[in-house]
Amino acid sequence: MFGFLKADPVKKLRKTYDQKSTDAMLAQRKGDIKTYSMLTAEAEELWKEIEKLEAAKK
Numbered sequence: 903m904f905g906f907l908k909a910d911p912v913k914k915l916r917k918t919y920d921q922k923s924t925d926a927m928l929a930q931r932k933g934d935i936k937t938y939s940m941l942t943a944e945a946e947e948l949w950k951e952i953e954k955l956e957a958a959k960k
Contacts, residue, residue, distance in 0.1 A: 911955060912952055912955050912956060912959075915948055915951060915952045915955070916952060918948055919945055919948040919949055919952065922941050922942075922944050922945040922948065923941075923942075923945045925941050926938050926941035926942045926945060929941060
C-alpha cells in the first residue's frame, strides 16, 4: 500500500557507483594508479550488485 515510501536500494547503489567512478577518474588524472585501481574495483563490485538487484525486480 505504501510502496512509494520505501527507498529504492538500486538508486542508492547507483549514486555510490557514480561517486566511486568519479573519484577513480580523478585519481587517475592525478597519477595515483593504485587508488584508481582500488576505486575501479569497488565500482565494478557495486555495478554487479546493481545488475543483480535489477534482474531480481523483473
